[in-house]
Amino acid sequence: MNVIAIQMHFKRNLLAYIAALPMALTVFVAYMGTMFWSVRLSFSSSRMLPKNDFVGFVQYERLFNTSRWISSLENLLLIAFLFLVICFVLGFLLSIFIDQKIKAESFFRTVFLFPYAMSFIVTGLVWQWIFNPQLGVQKTVQALGWDSFQFDWIVNPDMVLYTVVIAAVWQGAGLVMALLLAGLRGIDEDLWKATKIDGIPAWRVYISIILPMLRPMIITTVVLLSISIIKMYDVVVAMTGGGPGVASEVPAKFIMDNLFERANIGIATAASTVMLTTILCLIAPFIYSNYIKKQGR
Amino acid sequence: MIKIMMLSAAISLAATPLVAKEEAEVMHWWTSGGESAAIKVLADAYEAEGGSWKDSAVAGGSNARSAAINRMIGGSPTTAALFNTSQQYHEMIAEGMLNNLDSIAISNDWDEILPKPTLDAIKVNGHYYAAPVNIHMPTWFWYSKKAFNDSGIATEPQTIDELFAALDKLKASGYIPLALGGQKWQENLLFMAVLSNVGGKQLYLDVLKKRDAKTLNSPEFHKVVDTFLKLKPYVDSGSPGRNWNDTTSLVINDKAGIQVMGDWAKGEFTQAKKRPNRDYGCFAGLGDDSLYIVGGDVFVFPKTEDKQQILAQEKLVETMLKPLTQIRFNRLKGSIPVRTDIDVSSMGRCAQLGSRILRDESRQVPDGSMLMESYRYGSVKDAITEVWNSRDMSSKKAVKILSQALQG
Structure with missing residues (x-):
């Protein structure tokens, strides 16, 4: 490309560049800038006030010696695994069910997607009441006469994480359904006719043919779900407050507590840097395969 | 006609700042029913002394404290900010971000009238950095x-x-x-x-x-x-x-x-x-x-060079610690007065019991x-x-x- 061509290109797109400028500035200054500043602070000795010194990995060392942080990470792993798997399976089944040209389809679609429209705080509160042994399911069933009935997961340190997963799945499955349904609708009718002629059972078609065709949708779903797991905060605060004890603590809550209540900026930024690195490692392969590799071809 | 009236109103409004009302912006987290009634006692007392109170309430203790710190770092501090009687503000003292209250503290004999734990929490290196308003006993x-x-x-x-x-x-x-x-x-x-x-x-x-x-x-x-x-x-x-x-x-x-x-x-x-x-x-x-x-709440006063603001800060401290204000405020807040030299017989039974115990230094x-x-x-x-x-x-x-x- 010679100079004139570049100039032509620039002139033609000048308006577009100007239009994109505010957003670009916001991204670079507000998002990236603060991100880098957080990373910088994680290497300082800041407590209540940001400091400008450099202490190496001291904050990280302290972070990984904190038992609450370690159990937060373990909890997050368990939640992430269960949430992803259950949400995905349930969402996929729901989308297949709705794709069967059922009656009142839009009604069911709305019903299943509706939880997603609710904030995590509301979701958390509703499920807290449902699980509360003195208000919710346990009390109701006992009132019906089944006195020995016990359902106290939310106050049981060994089971409380599953209650969080249930609430999160209830909220997230609808989104998976909507995304995958859009994908299913894009699949050619002829494909179904062809497989019918070949006599392939429907479940086989879904698993071996449809799922691979839905790849872009699945990637979007996984990325969206992963992000909501990593920033999971409000549902835990509303449901369990991290308790009983530290049984349902999550990293985002650890960060918020240290940043605000404990006035411990150093350790909070170290923790958020760890989370940022984790996210980057997770989504880098997706970004690579979807954007960079394609352009290279 | 109406225009003229509005104009004169505008002129008189513009003229008021000359009368020098010390405006105090106070940041706090007392937003629930009883708490906001209690802070209103302080606000009314301050206005009765001729100041003007600007209320900046932020729900949630840690939120309000971070907001106050952010305003200080950002260079536009409030006149006063609420903290707990604790080490929460000691880092700010070390950084020289707070005005000290030595003159008021000494003229009002704080060393004598405040319980020792409270005094220890506000007195750093011989200077007084916060005005305690109450004593909460948490257990x-x-x-x-x-x-x-x-x-x-x-x-x-x-x-x-x-x-x-x-x-x-x-x-x-x-x-x-x-x-x-x-x-x-x-x-x-x-x-x-x-x-x-x-x-x-x-x-x-x-x-x-x-x-x-x-x-x-x-x-x-x-x-x-x-x-x-x-x-x-x-x-x-x-x-x-x-x-x-x-x-x-x-x-x-x-x-x-x-x-x-x-x-x-x-x-x-x-x-x-x-x-x-x-x-x-x-x-x-x-x-x-x-x-x-002994727990409780204190107000800290961010560093400022503004004469008007310093006057406002001093007036705030004086009003908050007046015996009558203390009694009225603490009755609504549920705590007991921070001064051990005032009569609490008008307060509830538990508060009286607490005040009596508090006077014995060996139990604090x-x-x-x-x-x-x-x-x-x-x-x-x-x-x-x-x-x-x-x-x-x-x-x-x-x-x-x-x-x-x-x-x-």
Whole structure:
């Protein structure tokens, strides 16, 4: 490309560049800038006030010696695994069910997607009441006469994480359904006719043919779900407050507590840097395969 | 005509700043019913002195404190900001971000009229950096008279053994013996109550201030931890996550026997139209020499060169500490006046009892937040909640977890 061509290109797109400028500035200054500043602070000795010194990995060392942080990470792993798997399976089944040209389809679609429209705080509160042994399911069933009935997961340190997963799945499955349904609708009718002629059972078609065709949708779903797991905060605060004890603590809550209540900026930024690195490692392969590799071809 | 009136109104408005009303912007987190009524007392008193009060309320203590710090770092501090009587603002003192109040403190004899723990929290290197407005005692014992009568408990327990005996009796007659909201800070209060009542003053201070290995390995501290763990069977299964006021309701409605909670719980009883000594009782600790944990709230005054603002800051301090303002304010806040030299006979029974104990210096101990940095106190609370909520926790293992947090 010679100079004139570049100039032509620039002139033609000048308006577009100007239009994109505010957003670009916001991204670079507000998002990236603060991100880098957080990373910088994680290497300082800041407590209540940001400091400008450099202490190496001291904050990280302290972070990984904190038992609450370690159990937060373990909890997050368990939640992430269960949430992803259950949400995905349930969402996929729901989308297949709705794709069967059922009656009142839009009604069911709305019903299943509706939880997603609710904030995590509301979701958390509703499920807290449902699980509360003195208000919710346990009390109701006992009132019906089944006195020995016990359902106290939310106050049981060994089971409380599953209650969080249930609430999160209830909220997230609808989104998976909507995304995958859009994908299913894009699949050619002829494909179904062809497989019918070949006599392939429907479940086989879904698993071996449809799922691979839905790849872009699945990637979007996984990325969206992963992000909501990593920033999971409000549902835990509303449901369990991290308790009983530290049984349902999550990293985002650890960060918020240290940043605000404990006035411990150093350790909070170290923790958020760890989370940022984790996210980057997770989504880098997706970004690579979807954007960079394609352009290279 | 209307135009002229508006114009003259505008002129007179523009002219008012010349009269020099000290405008004070005050940042605080007192937003609930009783709290906002209490801060209104301070605001009205300040306006009666000729100042003008600008209210900047931010819901939630930690949110309000971060907002105040951010305003200071950003270069447009408020006139005053609310903090707890603790080490929360000591880092700001070290950075030279607060104005000191030496002249007012000395002319008003703060060294004489304030309880020592409060004085220690606001006086750093010989200078006074915060104006205390009240004293909260976080570990009162509240009990239901009906539950005590039904269980045949004649007198308030005076020793830890009598407390356990009372809890057993309550359990036997079908009450929830100990009402506890299973949130981190409430479990922390319970632990502090055990530490001060079972351990005594020296151990309390050694554990929270000195934090040395010898104290933490001593049989006395083991006994404290052991006693704390022994309380667990007396708590009901609905405890985890329960709010403090829902927990107080259990005592108010005679479903539970005893709750350990700060003096602010009194507001709940009053609102439910319960009368002290008839429907409910309060005692600050076990026995006649029990300790009085001193907590509370202070206002700090960010550094400024603005003469007008400094005048406003001084006027704020003067008004807040006037005896009448103190009584009115604390009656609504549920706390007791920070000055030990004023007559409290117009306050409630529990507040009078508290004031009487407070006058005995040997019974005063500072709240944990005054004895260590916020980040350390945070990990101590984490450790306490971990110990309390783990199944089969031995006192030996518990001591180890607590020591790690205290020394870490």
